[in-house]
Amino acid sequence: xxxxxxxxxxxxxxxxxxxxxxxxxxxxxxxxxxxxxxxxxxxxxxxxxxxxxxxxxxxxxxxxxxxxxxxxxxxxxxxxxxxxxxxxxxxxxxxxxxxxxxxxxxxxxxxxxxxxxxxxxxxxxxxxxxxxxxxxxxxxxxxxxxxxxxxxxxxxxxxxxxxxxxxxxxxxxxxxxxxxxxxxxxxxxxxxxxxxxxxxxxxxxxxxxxxxxxxxxxxxxxxxxxxxxxxxxxxxxxxxxxxxxxxxxxxxxxxxxxxxxxxxxxxxxxxxxxxxxxxxxxxxxxxxxxxxxxxxxxxxxxxxxxx
Amino acid sequence: xxxxxxxxxxxxxxxxxxxxxxxxxxxxxxxxxxxxxxxxxxxxxxxxxxxxxxxxxxxxxxxxxxxxxxxxxxxxxxxxxxxxxxxxxxxxxxxxxxxxxxxxxxxxxxxxxxxxxxxxxxxxxxxxxxxxxxxxxxxxxxxxxxxxxxxxxxxxxxxxxxxxxxxxxxxxxxxxxxxxxxxxxxxxxxxxxxxxxxxxxxxxxxxxxxxxxxxxxxxxxxxxxxxxxxxxxxxxxxxxxxxxxxxxxxxxxxxxxxxxxxxxxxxxxxxxxxxxxxxxxxxxxxxxxxxxxxxxxxxxxxxxxxxxxxxxxxxxxxxxxxxxxxxxxxxxxxxxxxxxxxxxxxxxxxxxxxx
Numbered sequence: 001x002x003x004x005x006x007x008x009x010x011x012x013x014x015x016x017x018x019x020x021x022x023x024x025x026x027x028x029x030x031x032x033x034x035x036x037x038x039x040x041x042x043x044x045x046x047x048x049x050x051x052x053x054x055x056x057x058x059x060x061x062x063x064x065x066x067x068x069x070x071x072x073x074x075x076x077x078x079x080x081x082x083x084x085x086x087x088x089x090x091x092x093x094x095x096x097x098x099x100x101x102x103x104x105x106x107x108x109x110x111x112x113x114x115x116x117x118x119x120x121x122x123x124x125x126x127x128x129x130x131x132x133x134x135x136x137x138x139x140x141x142x143x144x145x146x147x148x149x150x151x152x153x154x155x156x157x158x159x160x161x162x163x164x165x166x167x168x169x170x171x172x173x174x175x176x177x178x179x180x181x182x183x184x185x186x187x188x189x190x191x192x193x194x195x196x197x198x199x200x201x202x203x204x205x206x207x208x209x210x211x212x213x214x215x216x217x218x219x220x221x222x223x224x225x226x227x228x229x230x231x232x233x234x235x236x237x238x239x240x241x242x243x244x245x246x247x248x249x250x251x252x253x254x255x256x257x258x259x260x261x262x263x264x265x266x267x268x269x270x271x272x273x274x275x276x277x278x279x280x281x282x283x284x285x286x287x288x289x290x291x292x293x294x295x296x297x298x299x300x301x302x303x304x305x306x307x
Numbered sequence: 308x309x310x311x312x313x314x315x316x317x318x319x320x321x322x323x324x325x326x327x328x329x330x331x332x333x334x335x336x337x338x339x340x341x342x343x344x345x346x347x348x349x350x351x352x353x354x355x356x357x358x359x360x361x362x363x364x365x366x367x368x369x370x371x372x373x374x375x376x377x378x379x380x381x382x383x384x385x386x387x388x389x390x391x392x393x394x395x396x397x398x399x400x401x402x403x404x405x406x407x408x409x410x411x412x413x414x415x416x417x418x419x420x421x422x423x424x425x426x427x428x429x430x431x432x433x434x435x436x437x438x439x440x441x442x443x444x445x446x447x448x449x450x451x452x453x454x455x456x457x458x459x460x461x462x463x464x465x466x467x468x469x470x471x472x473x474x475x476x477x478x479x480x481x482x483x484x485x486x487x488x489x490x491x492x493x494x495x496x497x498x499x500x501x502x503x504x505x506x507x508x509x510x511x512x513x514x515x516x517x518x519x520x521x522x523x524x525x526x527x528x529x530x531x532x533x534x535x536x537x538x539x540x541x542x543x544x545x546x547x548x549x550x551x552x553x554x555x556x557x558x559x560x561x562x563x564x565x566x567x568x569x570x571x572x573x574x575x576x577x578x579x580x581x582x583x584x585x586x587x588x589x590x591x592x593x594x595x596x597x598x599x600x601x602x603x604x605x606x607x608x609x610x611x612x613x614x615x616x617x618x619x620x621x622x623x624x625x626x627x628x629x630x631x632x633x634x635x636x637x638x639x640x641x642x643x644x645x646x647x648x649x650x651x652x653x654x655x656x657x658x659x660x661x662x
Contacts, residue, residue, distance in 0.1 A: 040458075042458070082646075086646070086649070086650070090310070090650065090653050090657075091310070091653070092649050092650070092653060095391050095458065096596075096600050096649065097646075097649065099393070099593075099596055099597070100597070100600075100642060100645045100646050100649065101646075103593070103597060103638060103641065103642040103645065104639070104642035104643065104645075104646060106638070107635050107638030107639045107641075107642050108639055108642075110633075110635040110638070111339065111633055111635035111636055111638075111639050114633030114635055115342065115343045115632075115633060118631070118633075224462075224463075224466055227459065227462040227463065228463075230458070230459050230462075231459040231462075231463060234456065234459065269474045269477060269478060271470040271471070271473050271474035271477070272470075272474065274470050275466075275467050275470045275471070278463045278464075278466045278467050278470075279467060281459075281463055282449075282455075282460050282463055282464075285449075285455050285456070285459060285460065286449060286453050286455055289449075289453045289454045289455040289456075290453060290454060292454070303310065304309060
């Protein structure tokens with residue numbers, strides 16, 4: 001008990017929590033935009049890999065860090081475009097198209113990495129984002145600007161969703177696209193826009209890994225973070241504020257298991273600690289599943305004029 | 308741009324769409340090969356030769372295809388019922404480790420098989436299938452009882468299953484003679500699948516896989532259960548209205564799908580490696596989904612699609628040793644093929660009208 005209290009009072013611990021949470025915040029907000037518009041985007045895992053890769057490559061080739069972030073967002077947007085072509089313009093299964101995008105984006109990134117760096121023993125490094133030491137806020141001052149961006153996006157997306165006509169249309173298109181069409185709004189355009197914007201966020205989430213958390217690109221670095229975001233959005237009942245809370249909660253358990261692993265001194269197999277966040281995610285899903293208010297039109301392709 | 312359902316399906320359209328998908332895939336990957344500064348025809352030639360060019364190459368391709376048929380069938384049967392089992396990777400690993408556990412359990416003090424082979428062999432296979440089935444049963448029950456979306460839970464269970472196997476390989480199922488590598492003890496030699504041809508790794512697991520795809524095709528096409536499975540997939544409400552137990556069907560589908568994925572693990576451990584390591588599957592579980600989709604969820608097509616994917620992997624491996632193109636081209640070929648086949652399949656059902 002005492003240990004847990006000490007942990008909660010430890011600034012370094014919370015710094016780690018926020019660092020782990022950042023890519024999840026980007027990713028979960030990306031999933032939120034897609035799913036609120038009625039589209040499942042299982043491409044997230046691959047889009048994060050692609051964003052991590054292109055963002056890093058841009059900086060490695062001499063671009064600035066922020067240019068890297070922009071290129072990562074652009075990469076995400078392009079794969080989002082492809083996804084929306086498959087599931088919005090064409091009524092393909094959203095599950096399958098998303099998994100296809102993940103495979104495509106991942107393999108393309110790995111292929112490009114190997115073509116560009118045929119024989120490297122250790123992954124080439126870049127100068128990654130520095131901590132914001134100038135900031136007079138305790139935990140935030142040890143984070144990179146990307147974390148600040150992620151935190152700022154939460155109220156921004158909340159405002160757009162709940163306080164603007166665009167947000168209203170976006171939420172409606174995930175619930176009842178026919179009604180939106182009857183208001184003279186182009187359902188396909190709106191959904192495409194949401195997927196492209198959401199995928200761009202996923203790309204930035206991936207780029208955080210190579211531009212802030214680490215300083216190089218390596219295989220399997222995304223390691224299921226994208227899938228976690230797809231779970232988190234259900235837990236967050238598709239709300240930006242709760243998405244932030246969910247991401248931080250997950251990061252809390254992930255950081256805690258890392259600490260416990262170190263302090264536990266091998267009393268339990270380390271794999272049990274690593275399992276903990278995944279097991280808790282599933283438990284959280286079970287708890288919220290009964291009252292989960294899925295967007296009504298989620299995973300239903302919209303064919304104009306069809307009922 | 309809008310879609311108009313085709314009323315009549317001409318074979319010419321189907322043929323054109325399939326050829327178009329193949330051509331599109333070849334062109335996209337040719338551009339990527341050119342970008343790697345390699346000769347496109349040499350690269351494609353090397354891939355084809357590496358996959359089919361010799362007796363050895365063919366056996367290697369089929370060896371690769373064997374686990375892929377199992378995981379492809381696992382995905383196909385589940386997706387037919389709209390049970391999105393993305394957890395075949397984890398089910399494969401628990402199936403493999405259960406087969407080894409069964410082998411250890413059946414070993415007597417003298418280090419020999421303690422049971423007659425006619426009992427022990429089916430027991431080992433059943434253990435692997437059961438382990439896979441039980442692993443998929445968890446998210447399926449969560450789906451039927453608590454309405455938890457199975458896509459996410461099966462995905463997350465992959466990570467949990469792999470960590471669980473890793474824990475066993477570090478603890479109770481560690482091979483003490485493996486010099487500290489996390490590796491399970493070796494399966495009893497009696498229990499290994501026999502080889503199909505001399506001086507090659509191809510094993511009887513392939514026959515089991517092919518038998519499974521034929522059995523599954525018959526079950527899906529000609530039995531009452533197959534009909535209710537397809538009905539649940541096509542329209543769960545309608546199926547329930549017709550008196551089919553949707554949840555009951557889902558659970559049976561889950562047991563079959565998980566068992567098939569578990570068999571993929573049994574085949575790998577009893578036919579190829581002999582022991583379980585944490586890198587025994589380079590994502591066979593995930594490839595299974597791609598294969599099922601390439602095959603249009605048809606069990607017979609799964610076998611063909613698995614050979615295609617197996618050939619891409621084996622061929623690209625051989626090619627990268629001759630031509631300077633990374634092996635990841637195999638995954639790009641498969642992913643591009645998947646996307647173009649999906650689009651081509653759709654275009655056989657709909658006409659595109661540009662306004």
